[in-house]
Amino acid sequence: MTSRAGDAAQLLAISDLHIGYPENRALVEAMRPETDDDWLLVAGDVAETVEAIRWALETLAGRFRKVIWAPGNHELWTHPSDPVTLRGVARYEHLVEVCRDLGVLTPEDPYPVWEGPGGPVAVAPLFLLYDYSFLPSGCTTKDQGLEYAYGTGVVCTDEHLLHPDPYPSREAWCRARVAETERRLEALPDDLPTVLVNHYPLDRHPTDVLWHPEFAMWCGTTLTADWHRRFRVETMVYGHLHIPRTTWLDGVRFEEVSVGYPREWRKRPEPPGRLRRIAPREVGAR
Numbered sequence: 001m002t003s004r005a006g007d008a009a010q011l012l013a014i015s016d017l018h019i020g021y022p023e024n025r026a027l028v029e030a031m032r033p034e035t036d037d038d039w040l041l042v043a044g045d046v047a048e049t050v051e052a053i054r055w056a057l058e059t060l061a062g063r064f065r066k067v068i069w070a071p072g073n074h075e076l077w078t079h080p081s082d083p084v085t086l087r088g089v090a091r092y093e094h095l096v097e098v099c100r101d102l103g104v105l106t107p108e109d110p111y112p113v114w115e116g117p118g119g120p121v122a123v124a125p126l127f128l129l130y131d132y133s134f135l136p137s138g139c140t141t142k143d144q145g146l147e148y149a150y151g152t153g154v155v156c157t158d159e160h161l162l163h164p165d166p167y168p169s170r171e172a173w174c175r176a177r178v179a180e181t182e183r184r185l186e187a188l189p190d191d192l193p194t195v196l197v198n199h200y201p202l203d204r205h206p207t208d209v210l211w212h213p214e215f216a217m218w219c220g221t222t223l224t225a226d227w228h229r230r231f232r233v234e235t236m237v238y239g240h241l242h243i244p245r246t247t248w249l250d251g252v253r254f255e256e257v258s259v260g261y262p263r264e265w266r267k268r269p270e271p272p273g274r275l276r277r278i279a280p281r282e283v284g285a286r
C-alpha cells in the first residue's frame, strides 16, 4: 500500500489487474482502502470475462467509498471462454450495466468531483480506444504499420477479439468516443482541475520505452495529444503498457498504475498490487 496521509481520505488508482491469473486474483482479494473514505480508480484490463470483471469490481466496490472504472481492451474482447458473446458497443454497454448494478461509476456517468485532500478535482473516467496513429517510425499509414507489425510478429490480440460493431473499424469507434468525450470535458467549469483516467496514455511519450515500438499502434491516439493542457489535468492516470512509472509532460503528471502479469511483477523489487496515490499528492511530488 502507499504511504498513509494521516487519516485523510485518498484518491487511489490501479489498473491491469488481469485476474485470470490466480496470483493476481489474490492481489485483488488483499486490496483494502486505508480510510473509510478512499476512492479507487480502476483504469482497465480487469479481466476477459464478464463474470470475472463483475467479481473484481464487486469485491472492490464493497470496500472503497467509490470505485470508478474505465474499460481496457481486455474487457472489450469477445473472448471464446466468455459465455457472454456480445460484441463491440453492445458488450461495452453490457459492462456499463454491470457497473451500474454494483454502484461503480463508468465513462457514461456524470464526472464525480473529489472533494477530499488535494481537491476539488473532477475525476473523469474515459473510454477512447486507439486509432493506429502512434505509427512505427518510417510508416505513414495504418496499413503500413500493420504490415510492419505482422512482419515482426508483434500484433495485439485485439486484431482478433476486439470487435468494433456496429462501427466499421476500431479507429471509427475511437473517433466517435474522442468527439463525444471532448464535448463533455469542454462542458466542465473552466476553473475546475481534472484527473483523467484512461486505459491508454493521452500522449504518446510513455510508449517511447516499449520494447517493441510497433505495439504503440494499439496504445492510444494523437487526437488527445493536447488534452493534458486543455483540460487542466492534475494527473493523467493510465495503464495498458505494464510499465508502472511516473512521467511529466508540460508540468502534468502521467501515472502508469498497472499491476501487469505475474511474470512481469515478479521481476520487480516492490510488492505487487500497490495502490498508487493520486490525491493528495505524495510528499515531494511536483
Ligand SMILES: [Fe+2]
Residues within 6 Å of the ligand: 016, 018, 045, 072, 240, 241, 242, 260
Ligand atoms: Fe493489461
Ligand SMILES: [Fe+2]
Residues within 6 Å of the ligand: 045, 072, 073, 074, 199, 239, 240, 241
Ligand atoms: Fe490493455
